[in-house]
Amino acid sequence: MDKLIIEVRANEYANRNRNRNVPWLPREIAGDAAECREAGASIIHFHGRSAAGAPDNRFETCRDTILAIRESSPILVHPTLGYVTVTASFEERFANVRRLAEQDATRPDIVPMDMGSVNVDLYDSQRAALRTPGAVYVNPTDMLIELAQGIRQGGMKPSLVAWNVSFVRQIQAFSSMSLLDDPLFISLVLTEKILIAGHPGTAQGLDAYLMFLPQDGSVQWSVTHIGGRFDTLLDKIILAGGHVQIGLGDYPYAEDGCPTNAQLVERVAARAKALGREVASPDDARRMLRLPPR
Numbered sequence: 001m002d003k004l005i006i007e008v009r010a011n012e013y014a015n016r017n018r019n020r021n022v023p024w025l026p027r028e029i030a031g032d033a034a035e036c037r038e039a040g041a042s043i044i045h046f047h048g049r050s051a052a053g054a055p056d057n058r059f060e061t062c063r064d065t066i067l068a069i070r071e072s073s074p075i076l077v078h079p080t081l082g083y084v085t086v087t088a089s090f091e092e093r094f095a096n097v098r099r100l101a102e103q104d105a106t107r108p109d110i111v112p113m114d115m116g117s118v119n120v121d122l123y124d125s126q127r128a129a130l131r132t133p134g135a136v137y138v139n140p141t142d143m144l145i146e147l148a149q150g151i152r153q154g155g156m157k158p159s160l161v162a163w164n165v166s167f168v169r170q171i172q173a174f175s176s177m178s179l180l181d182d183p184l185f186i187s188l189v190l191t192e193k194i195l196i197a198g199h200p201g202t203a204q205g206l207d208a209y210l211m212f213l214p215q216d217g218s219v220q221w222s223v224t225h226i227g228g229r230f231d232t233l234l235d236k237i238i239l240a241g242g243h244v245q246i247g248l249g250d251y252p253y254a255e256d257g258c259p260t261n262a263q264l265v266e267r268v269a270a271r272a273k274a275l276g277r278e279v280a281s282p283d284d285a286r287r288m289l290r291l292p293p294r
């Protein structure tokens with residue numbers, strides 16, 4: 001079985017109310033990245049954040065974060081395209097990555113492509129009320145085609161994000177149209193608590209995706225669990241040959257004594273070792289995903 005790629009989802013748009021260890025600023029993210037690499041992570045996904053935690057989509061912030069990460073760690077770099085904080089035009093969504101890709105030092109290794117559109121309202125299940133009725137994550141197919149071409153031309157690898165099975169079908173269509181290179185690197189989104197946009201974070205939620213993935217080795221799949229813990233799912237993913245994305249961006253783990261991202265990565269790595277699966281280094285991940293060497 002392939003080695004396990006552990007990707008740390010460092011911050012997303014998480015606040016610090018329940019865990020103060022969420023990194024926001026470039027130097028904080030870079031420090032986190034180095035610790036997570038030591039703990040077994042081979043990829044870091046991050047969002048630019050201001051000192052007050054607001055989304056910061058400036059080119060300079062992304063550039064400074066990548067340079068700071070690479071100063072102290074060989075971990076693969078996977079910035080955001082801004083999620084719902086950036087409009088759905090290709091030009092706006094790709095502007096930062098296009099500039100970052102011009103220089104070896106700042107070129108991202110991996111770029112996200114959410115392969116469809118989805119309602120992403122925050123839902124308060126305790127009060128049975130929506131907090132944000134009307135939040136839509138818009139990713140039109142024509143924009144995705146341009147994105148696929150731009151990422152390929154820039155010498156980067158797309159992380160193909162699926163929020164439900166229809167996104168997997170879109171990935172397969174893009175692959176058939178030769179818009180994507182093998183192996184496909186697919187990120188399967190499970191969601192719990194405040195987000196009901198993805199499959200539930202259960203074995204059934206995961207199996208519903210896996211039933212639709214090709215089993216011919218053309219796919220490397222990884223699982224994100226937004227708003228929930230992996231717990232029992234972790235063993236299932238590790239034993240089935242999947243990869244794991246974990247981090248304070250998705251869940252605060254406050255009930256565990258507010259761990260750091262590196263401590264979360266360490267737990268996954270320890271579980272993999274206990275189950276007999278080796279953990280991938282950044283070089284291993286680069287080879288497995290057929291990324292150009294740096």
Ligand code: ZN
Nearest residue numbers: 012045047080
């Ligand atoms: Zn993200």
